[in-house]
Amino acid sequence: MTKDAIxxxxxxxxxxxxxxGDAIDPVTNAKVTALAGAVRLARQGGGxxxxxxxxxxxxxxMIQYDPLAADRAGLEAEILALARANAExxxxxxxxxxxxxxxxxxxxxxxxxxxxxxxxxxxxMIGLHTGTEFTVHMLGFMPGFAYMGGLPEALRQPRRASPxxxxxxxxxxxxxxxxxxxxxxxxxxxxxxxxTPVRFFDNTRSPPALLAAGDRVRFRAMDRAEFxxxxxxxxxxxxxxx
Amino acid sequence: xxxxxxxxxxxxxxxxQDLGRFGFQDLGVPPSGALDTIGLRLANALVGNAxxxxxxxxxxMGPVIRVAVDxxxxxxxxxxxxxxxxxxxxxxxxxxxxxxxxxGDTLTVGAVDGASTAYLAIEGGFALAPVMGSLSxxxxxGLGPLGxxxxxxxxxxxxxxxxxxxxxxxTFAKPMDYGQGPIRVVLGPQADAFxxxxxxxxxxxxxxxxxxxxxxxxxxxxxKLAHRASADIASDGLVSGCIQVPGSGAPIIVLADxxxxxxxxxxxxxxSADLPRLGRVVPGTSLTFAAQSVAxxxxxxxxxxxxxxxxxxxxxxxxxxxxxxxxxxxxDLISGMVDAVSGxxx
Numbered sequence: 071m072t073k074d075a076i077x078x079x080x081x082x083x084x085x086x087x088x089x090x091g092d093a094i095d096p097v098t099n100a101k102v103t104a105l106a107g108a109v110r111l112a113r114q115g116g117g118x119x120x121x122x123x124x125x126x127x128x129x130x131x132m133i134q135y136d137p138l139a140a141d142r143a144g145l146e147a148e149i150l151a152l153a154r155a156n157a158e159x160x161x162x163x164x165x166x167x168x169x170x171x172x173x174x175x176x177x178x179x180x181x182x183x184x185x186x187x188x189x190x191x192x193x194x195m196i197g198l199h200t201g202t203e204f205t206v207h208m209l210g211f212m213p214g215f216a217y218m219g220g221l222p223e224a225l226r227q228p229r230r231a232s233p234x235x236x237x238x239x240x241x242x243x244x245x246x247x248x249x250x251x252x253x254x255x256x257x258x259x260x261x262x263x264x265x266t267p268v269r270f271f272d273n274t275r276s277p278p279a280l281l282a283a284g285d286r287v288r289f290r291a292m293d294r295a296e297f298x299x300x301x302x303x304x305x306x307x308x309x310x311x312x
Numbered sequence: 313x314x315x316x317x318x319x320x321x322x323x324x325x326x327x328x329q330d331l332g333r334f335g336f337q338d339l340g341v342p343p344s345g346a347l348d349t350i351g352l353r354l355a356n357a358l359v360g361n362a363x364x365x366x367x368x369x370x371x372x373m374g375p376v377i378r379v380a381v382d383x384x385x386x387x388x389x390x391x392x393x394x395x396x397x398x399x400x401x402x403x404x405x406x407x408x409x410x411x412x413x414x415x416g417d418t419l420t421v422g423a424v425d426g427a428s429t430a431y432l433a434i435e436g437g438f439a440l441a442p443v444m445g446s447l448s449x450x451x452x453x454g455l456g457p458l459g460x461x462x463x464x465x466x467x468x469x470x471x472x473x474x475x476x477x478x479x480x481x482x483t484f485a486k487p488m489d490y491g492q493g494p495i496r497v498v499l500g501p502q503a504d505a506f507x508x509x510x511x512x513x514x515x516x517x518x519x520x521x522x523x524x525x526x527x528x529x530x531x532x533x534x535x536k537l538a539h540r541a542s543a544d545i546a547s548d549g550l551v552s553g554c555i556q557v558p559g560s561g562a563p564i565i566v567l568a569d570x571x572x573x574x575x576x577x578x579x580x581x582x583x584s585a586d587l588p589r590l591g592r593v594v595p596g597t598s599l600t601f602a603a604q605s606v607a608x609x610x611x612x613x614x615x616x617x618x619x620x621x622x623x624x625x626x627x628x629x630x631x632x633x634x635x636x637x638x639x640x641x642x643x644d645l646i647s648g649m650v651d652a653v654s655g656x657x658x
Contacts, residue, residue: 079501082581083609085551087501094546106338125337125549127573132549134337137584137610138617210547210573213341213453217547254453271339273444273455279339 076153078146083137084122086146088153089130094219094247098129099207101157103283105131108156109149118148126283127208128217164206164284169251171242171289172297173199173264178242180261188224196291198222199263204249206285214253214271216281221247225263233259240265240301242289264289267300316380316470317434319463323375323421326462327527328438328469329568331364333446333455337572341455343552344448345568347527347591348429350488350620351389355433357624358387358410358482366440366447368432372594374421379413380468385476386411386419389488390430390592393422409483409630410435412476427592428525436473450569485626489619490589494602497555497580498609502545505577506557510537514555514579514601519563521597527569530590532599536561539577547575553582553590565590583609585616 077089088105091098106126112118120140125132135145173181173196185195204218211217221244229245234257237243241252243260252258253270266289270280281287292300329352332345346352346369353363368375374392387410388394395402396411397418405411407430413419424430440447440457449456463469503511519534543559549572550556555563556576565582566574567590582590583604593599604612 080498080581080606081501081549081551081578082498082553082583083606083613084553084584085549085581087548089548092546123335123337125572127548128546130548132551134334134549134551137613142606142610208547208573209338209340210549211340211571213336213339213455215340256452271453273453277339278336278341278444283338 076150078150081132083142085132085134086142087130087132088149091129094128094207096205096219099219099283101153102126102129102131102208104156105149105153106283108152109133112148112152118145120145125210127210164282164286167281167285167287169266169268169287169289170292170296170300171264171266172292172294174294174297177265177297178263181263184225184227184244184261184263187227190224195225195263198224199244199249200289200291202249202288204287206281206283206287207248208283209279209281212252212254212256214279214281215250216270216279216285216287218249218287219247221249227261229259230261233257234262237262238265240267242266265297267297267303315474316439316468317384318378318380319375319465319467319469320378320418321376321465322462322467323370324373325371326375327369327371327449327451328366328440328447328457328463329369329449330366330447332568333444333448333450336444337549340572341444341453342450342569342572344446344450344455344527346429346431347568348390348427348431348588349591350490350588351429351431351592352433353620354408354484354488354623355387355389355431357627358389358408358484359385359433359435360477360479361433361435361437365433365437367434370421370424370430370432372428373423374430374432375463376421377419379415379417379419381415381471381473382475383412383414384471384473385435385479385481386413386432388421388430388432390427391425392430393425395420395422406483408487410481412481426594428594429592434471435476436471439470439472452569481630482627483630484623485628486623488623490592491586494600495586495590496583496604496609496612497553497601498583498606499580499603500578501548501581502577503579505539505541505543505545506579507538507540510539511579513537514563515603517600519599519601521593521595521599523595525593525595527567529564529566529570530593532563532565534562537563537579543576545575545577547573550574550578551581553584553587554578555580555582567591583612585609585613 090101122134237258242264245260332343388407392407451460517535519532524531
């Protein structure tokens with residue numbers, strides 16, 4: 071796929087992808103975010119009849135539509151026009167968050183192993199992770215799960231060969247060039263390095279997901295006492311955001 | 313005094329579902345909703361509800377429910393063994409028609425015949441608060457009424473109507489035809505990540521639905537599908553019906569509770585008209601696939617919508633011929649039954 075090409079691919083008769091690339095990189099992701107914003111504006115203006123919703127991802131925007139209400143060819147043409155008109159649109163500046171996390175060995179079972187591979191001490195690994203500003207590329211997989219890019223080289227490893235059947239909620243995890251927090255207990259193949267008491271998804275909040283694409287995230291190490299106190303607090307801990 | 317429907321026994325896996333929770337997939341929230349949207353719409357039509365009113369989705373074996381309102385009209389779409397008891401012996405009754413129940417009556421929703429799902433609609437619907445715009449249940453993230461979980465024994469589901477409208481009971485003039493033959497797909501979005509042989513294999517082989525079949529998806533066994541290079545892609549969006557193929561080469565068709573994005577290449581996507589069929593298949597079912605263009609898929613869907621509308625327009629009063637002996641004998645829910653008309657034991 072050439073650098074500036076836009077490709078349309080089909081997901082049956084209810085959706086199509088507008089693809090800007092096939093890899094995870096910030097330039098491609100910014101184009102996705104720009105188109106998602108343009109589509110949102112067009113819908114607010116009453117346009118794009120039959121569109122149901124969109125899913126922005128690393129490299130593509132999925133457009134889901136009602137085949138009984140939408141004219142597929144017309145919708146595709148309108149979206150492509152928006153993509154071309156907004157190709158250079160500046161990305162809205164996301165919010166900035168500081169997420170507290172406890173890196174104790176029983177909460178982040180894989181941290182020591184990752185450290186051994188990288189030849190770094192536990193403190194050095196925690197320093198690397200808390201010293202990084204991550205960017206949210208997309209949400210997905212499960213409610214509130216944010217794929218955050220920018221992981222330092224030393225922390226990068228492929229996903230585990232065999233996924234864990236149960237990853238505890240709040241787990242801070244890394245895989246490839248990405249970092250994420252599991253908002254819910256689930257199976258998962260990423261490496262666990264710590265746990266946060268922050269709730270990443272709460273359907274009584276609006277919006278229910280804490281993070282959005284474009285947001286920037288830093289982690290802060292918290293000790294066990296602070297972690298346990300925050301976890302017992304029935305009011306959900308809100309991280310420091312700006 | 314409770315006011316609603318009391319769950320005496322929850323059945324195998326009974327959840328509250330409507331047509332889905334849309335508008336939050338960009339936050340990672342699955343659409344959920346009925347696996348068989350046609351079945352849900354038909355059940356609602358029989359009790360005069362709007363098409364998308366929330367129903368109980370019955371998986372394999374339904375609940376036992378006691379009526380704790382003055383009266384209620386219910387209908388179960390699909391071929392399901394039903395029995396109503398008013399204090400005495402349960403009396404088998406037909407599905408695919410409405411029934412009027414009164415306070416204290418018990419409805420036993422038995423096995424679903426030949427399908428995995430069926431729908432129980434209540435006239436007026438449930439008096440439950442939507443969560444993020446929908447009454448659909450998504451247990452993993454606690455979304456939906458009852459925290460997205462199946463109602464447990466003892467749960468009282470509140471209803472909008474304390475008594476049903478004074479209408480006659482109705483049924484369909486003919487059954488819904490879900491269609492047979494291959495499941496139709498549109499190739500893509502990553503058909504080019506597979507070998508040409510893999511695409512040909514998908515369209516020429518017989519696949520079997522394994523025991524791993526639930527609201528998230530169906531795992532299939534059969535001929536393996538080979539990728540050109542890798543099974544992994546940079547994760548992108550999923551819709552119900554996407555056929556993703558992990559490194560094992562065994563396809564997985566995702567259904568209503570699917571993850572919003574996936575990192576496995578997708579060889580094809582089931583067309584929307586054939587999704588309700590997949591929402592009803594039981595493990596062990598053999599499936600074949602045929603490719604269509606998007607335009608063909610749209611035409612098929614439009615024709616199907618016309619058929620559903622015809623079916624709903626053709627709803628007729630239940631013929632008043634008294635006891636339906638075929639249903640009585642066919643239901644096989646009680647033993648030692650005596651035909652009250654002929655006096656012969658069966």
